[in-house]
Amino acid sequence: MKKVFVFSAFGMLIAFFGFCVSPLAAQQSIKINFASSLFGPTHGISKMHEEFIGELEKRTSGGIKVTYHPAGTFIAPPQMYDSIVKGIIDVGESACGYTRGRFPLTEVFDFPLGFGDAGTAVNLTRIQNAYYEKFRPKEFEDVKLLLLFGQQSQILHTKKPVRTLEEYKGLRIRAAGTAAQVPPLFGAVAISVPATETYDVLRKGAADGILIPPEALKGYRLGEVVKYTTRNYSSCGGASFFLAMSKKKWESLPPDIQKTIEEVSKEFHVKYGQRWDDIDREGMEFAKSLGNEIITLSPEEDKRWAALARPLVDDYVKRMKEKDLPGDKVVEFIETFKQRK
Known part of the structure; x- marks a missing residue:
């Protein structure tokens, strides 16, 4: 009788503590593979991916275990989205512009939207x-x-100072994706060169310049092969990057894990943006430390450049209308959002 009581009490303790453990902590860790297609292990965004992953693992109490693959170790940018769709990778990151035509409505963010310094x-x-x-x-x-x-x-x-449209004309400018449509608007020539070859192309003089975020001045050390940066923020393009999970993997996750992933993802929106602003600032400081000059356009010149870039947005609206997509509404939404303080 005594042995029966001891074992019964022991069983009750196990049951009690079993009920006290949260569902997130009680389950075995679910393995998730996460790949970046664009950012190597030392890049600021790659470091942000690691912070995002760490927060997911912490908030799920070990319910998920994420293996991270930086750029260059798994899937190339043009193949990333399809790899997510097919479940080759569970979570992936890439730029919408690398799969031209796949994201017709979202590609608006690649075009010059006239944000100026507010961008x-x-x-x-x-x-x-x-x-x-x-x-x-x-x-x-x-x-x-x-x-x-x-x-x-x-x-x-x-490589040479550009303060006016006249100085922009005739230059050979490396520009990737949608950005390749920009130089011809200014009378320049767009050159298509893989990112990995850009440094040598500029160093050898096969290109006169490049359209790229300032972070590349340090991240790719392009500040060593250019001498001037023109702050044409009212007429420059941009990019939209995505973090996405395969539907099959998402639907296999318990509801509590799904809820946590959605909460953390929402919290990290602004953190990703802030990290990009930080590395852009670091790129500018690196260029200045090399003696490079940062050029600010005059207000009149800035308006001239912005006016020449605007047709890309107008053409976007026209093309979206032909596809029966609300491009005009999207542009109106962006313009309204820009006015918010």
Whole structure:
């Protein structure tokens, strides 16, 4: 009888503590593979991915275990979205512009939107996520979108000073994706060169400049092969990056894990934007430390450049109308959002 009582009491204790453990902590860790297609292990955004992952693992009390693959170790940018859709990777990051035509409505954020100095990555990231919540574009229906982040900082960096349109004309400018449509508007020539070859192309003089965010001045050490940065924020393009999970993986997760992932993703929107602003600032400081000159356009010149860039947005609206997509409403939404303080 005594042995029966001891074992019964022991069993009750196990049951009691079993009920006290949260569902997140009680389950075995669910393994998730996360790949970046653009940012290597030392890049600021790659470090932000690691912080995001750490917060997910912490908030799920070990309910998920994420293995992170920085850029260059798994999947290239053009293949990333399809790899997520097919479940080759559980969570992936890339830029919408690397899969041209796949994200027709969202590509508006690649074009010059005329933000000027207000075009910080924090502001663009807020707008992009607000845009997604409002319009729920069908182009993301085959994945679970976790968050968007972006910038409007694809400004001009050159070997010779560019303060006027006249000095811009005739230059050979490396520009990728949608940004390749920008130089011809200013009478320049767009050159398509892989990012990994850009440093040598500029060093050898095969290109006169590049359209790219300032973070690349330090991150890719481009500040060593250009001498001038023109702050043409009113006429520069940008980018929209996505973090997405395969639908199959998402639907296999318990509801409490899903809820936590959504909460953390929402909290990290602005953190991604702030990190981009930080590395852009670091890039500018690196360039200045090398003796490079940062050029601010005169108000009159800034308006001339912005007027020449605007047709890209107008053309976007026209093309979206032909696809029966609300491009005009999206542009109106962005313009309204820009006015908020």
